[in-house]
Amino acid sequence: MKVSHLSDVVRMLNLIPYFEQHPGYSLMEASRDLGIDAQQLLKDLHCLWCCGPGDMHGELVDMEKPSYHGVLIHDDQGLDRALRLTRVEAAALLLILEQLEAIPDIENRQAVVSAAEKLRSIMGVKAGVVYDSDAARTTNSDEEHATSVIAEAIRRRVLIRCDYVSARSNTRRERVVDPHHLFSREGQTYLSGLDTETGEERSFRIDRMESVRATEEAAGPLTGARDFDPSDPFHFQESPEWADIELHPQATWMADYWPMELGQASEDGWITAQMPWSSSAWMCRFLLEHSDRIHLIGPESLRAQVAERARSALGSYAACPQHSKKG
Structure with a gap:
């Protein structure tokens, strides 16, 4: 088997301490676990089977003939630890x-937290070379607390x-919510639930x-909640109203x-x-706020x-001329 890339060598050498x-x-x-195709793993192990620092039997990696059923290593030739990450690799892994960690109610969360x-x-202070890890962990404490309360x-x-x-x-008031799901979308975390006031x-x-605080009032069964679609978490496709608009060519973002x-x-x-x-x-x-880049075509009732x-807004300015001009 021909090995042409350093990444191939790194992948193979990490298999011995893993098994x-x-x-x-x-x-x-x-x-x-590794995200590598099983057939590729078998090829890598067959290659390692005949590798070592020398040519004699005692200088080669000694293992039972690799098979899909399992791998038994007798002599690892000192390769009992995974290769070290570079600083950039470690920082990238920490970022991921x-x-x-920020994903609410993630499975096996403790394993993620422990690895981080x-x-x-x-890494110590070197973690900040690529990513300000400590700063990121301290800015969202309120959101983390709210997420934890909601998950519970x-x-x-x-x-x-x-x-x-x-x-x-555009209001601020108390809400009572029957919580159904926590989900993340474009960097923001959301709660999907039943607004008890509107139903x-x-x-x-x-x-x-x-x-955010939990009550002792029993919520409804989750079986009665609307099915959650990750591709359309806000149920926009079910919206009964659609507006026809025109968007400025520089505002497609x-x-x-x-x-x-x-x-x-x-x-x-x-x-x-x-x-x-x-x-x-x-x-x-929304349309008035972005009227310089969005033209409303229809429906006529919305126009x-x-x-x-x-x-109404222009009338308010006209009624208070002293506030409509600078100075």
């Missing part, structure tokens, strides 16, 4: 682990109370929740932050698009509401 620490593991189990702590203790409430099936700042209604399934951003289905460019270069909405108040505010909101 020594996991005696009896099959290649299928190793494939699951800390992203996993070991890397931090080994989901486990115990009790209601939670919080003060919530809503971007939809509707809603999504709540964790960083907009304050004074907005489709990465708001639910929009982009269409074709018109003759003047503006991009046709469709956008779901459920709250007319929020949609009017009328936006026009009315614009007239």
Whole structure:
């Protein structure tokens, strides 16, 4: 077997300490742990079977003939530890682990936390060369506490109370929520649950929740919750209302932050698009805020509401001329 890349050598040499620490593991189990195809693992082990620092029998790696059923190593030739990570590799791995730490209610969380702590203790101040690890861990303590409280409430099936700042209604008030799921989307953590006041399934951003606390009031069964679709966590595809809009050609980045289905460019270069909405108040505010880059085409009922909101705002300025001019 020809080995042409350093990465191949590193992968192979790490197999010996792995199988020594996991005696009896099959290649299928190793494939699951290492993310390497089982057939590739078998080829690598056959190559190692005939390798060593010399040519004599005592100078070669000694193992039972590798098979899919398991690997038994008799003489590792001193290769009993995995190769060291470079500083950049360790920092990149730590960054990934800390992203996993931020995922709410992740399976085997303790293993992720333990691995990250070991890397931090080994790297010390060098962890900050690529990524300011300690700073990242201290800025989201409130969100981590809220996430922990919510996860425990989901486990115990009790209601939670919080003060919530809503971007939809631009209000801040207490909410009582029957918590269903925690999920992450584009760097933000959300709670999907039943708003007990409206009786509707809603999504709540964790960083907009304050004074989160679990109650002793029993929540409903999770079997009655709406099915969670990771590809459409906010259920935009179920929205009964869609707006036809045109987007400025330099504002297509907005489709990465708001639910929009982009269409074709018109003759003047503006991009046709469709956008779901459920709250007319929020949609009017959104369209007016971005009126320099979004043109509303329809429906006509929404156009009328936006026009009315614009007239109302202009009327407020006209009623207070002393505040409408500088100086």
